[in-house]
Amino acid sequence: MNLLVGVVVLVVGTAASVTAMLIVRRRAPAGSYFADGDRAAGVFGVLATGFSVLLGFIIFLAFSAYDDSRAGAEDEATTVAQMVQTAQFLPPDVSAQLTGQLICYGRSVAGTEWDAMASGSGQRSVNPWGVAMFRTIATVEPRTATEQSAYDRWMEQTADRQEARNERLHPADGVIPVPLWIALGLICVVIVVFLLFFADSTERAATQAMLMGSVTFVLTLLMLLLVFFDSPHDKGVGGLQPVAMERSLALVDDQLALLAVDVTPPCDERGVSR
Numbered sequence: 001m002n003l004l005v006g007v008v009v010l011v012v013g014t015a016a017s018v019t020a021m022l023i024v025r026r027r028a029p030a031g032s033y034f035a036d037g038d039r040a041a042g043v044f045g046v047l048a049t050g051f052s053v054l055l056g057f058i059i060f061l062a063f064s065a066y067d068d069s070r071a072g073a074e075d076e077a078t079t080v081a082q083m084v085q086t087a088q089f090l091p092p093d094v095s096a097q098l099t100g101q102l103i104c105y106g107r108s109v110a111g112t113e114w115d116a117m118a119s120g121s122g123q124r125s126v127n128p129w130g131v132a133m134f135r136t137i138a139t140v141e142p143r144t145a146t147e148q149s150a151y152d153r154w155m156e157q158t159a160d161r162q163e164a165r166n167e168r169l170h171p172a173d174g175v176i177p178v179p180l181w182i183a184l185g186l187i188c189v190v191i192v193v194f195l196l197f198f199a200d201s202t203e204r205a206a207t208q209a210m211l212m213g214s215v216t217f218v219l220t221l222l223m224l225l226l227v228f229f230d231s232p233h234d235k236g237v238g239g240l241q242p243v244a245m246e247r248s249l250a251l252v253d254d255q256l257a258l259l260a261v262d263v264t265p266p267c268d269e270r271g272v273s274r
Contacts, residue, residue, distance in 0.1 A: 002236045006224050013220040014213050017192055021199060021212035028199035044194055051187050055222055058176065058184070062229035065171040069232045070240055072167025077244035079161040080106050084252045086157060088261065089150035090140060097136055099256070100265040105129035106249045108271025110242035117172045117233040127165075129271065133158075174230045184226075188219050 034040035080102055087098040108129055137158075142148040195212055232240045256263060267273050 002234075006228075006236075009224065010217065010220050014217045017195075017216035018209045018213045020192075021196060021208050022205055024196050024199040025201055025203070025205065025208050028201045030200065030202045032200045033197040040197070044191075047187075047191055047194060051191060054187075055184065055226070058180065059222070059226055059229065062175060062226055065175040066229045066232040066240075068167050069169075069171045072164045072170075073240065073242065074244045075164035076109070076161055076168055077106070077248040079157055079164060080245070081248040081251055081255075083154065083157045083161065084255065086150050086153050088259070089146055090154065091142065091147055094136055094140055096261075096263050098133060099261070099263045101129050101133045101136060103249065103252060103263065103265040104267035104271050104273070105133065106245050106252070106271075107265070107267060107269060110245040110249070111270030112272060114233065114242045117169065118235050118239070128273065129267075130162075171230070171232050176226070176230050184223065188223065191219065192216060 031037065032040070084099055084102050087095050087102065089095075090098065105127060108127060113127060137151075137154060140147075140151060142151045192212075192215070195215055198211065199208060228234070228236075228238060
């Protein structure tokens, strides 16, 4: 989430609720609109407790998805680096080709694919270099024991890479369903409106403003936090970035240089085919 947008939403929401409280306060009776303040406070406690418990579970769910996506990106990047090593033991006629395609796969994940996830469309995309590697490996006929072992290992790592990719992509379109967003929004409205009935013309304006502003501030902040966790790949502050894949690509370049393996990837720095 963009930090500036979040701050603006927080300030505007709090200011609007405080203004509403001060307007209602002008015509409010002494002691608030409730004849029995203790009973009203008890009802408000039930509302606030129910909302906080529900929101706590939802934030935990969203954070779990956020963490799974981060872990998936780490595992995917590690697997790509391992597959580069495995590719060196495959038949020479496909070894360099698979290595270049793996590098392009990593570049596209850190480039075009990450941008697509930030826009919420990454989950529906198919990485073209994954398809290219499948077509290449399908032509391999291992002859030696080393090639057969590398071939089997490649297939296992491909499954691991795809599983990690799925974990990374899972939260791209959000994990919180729309009905839940609607329910949370309605509960927030109910709590704010309920607070307006605590308006008291005999109380100081600053006290009434603090009463409404503090509650609205916390509600808005928690909802913004939920929005952040529901969009883990956003380019704003705290959003997941392709650091793991970029680190693996740098490691692969170092490994290939040490092994004196000359590979020219068939793509640009963002993984777009040449």
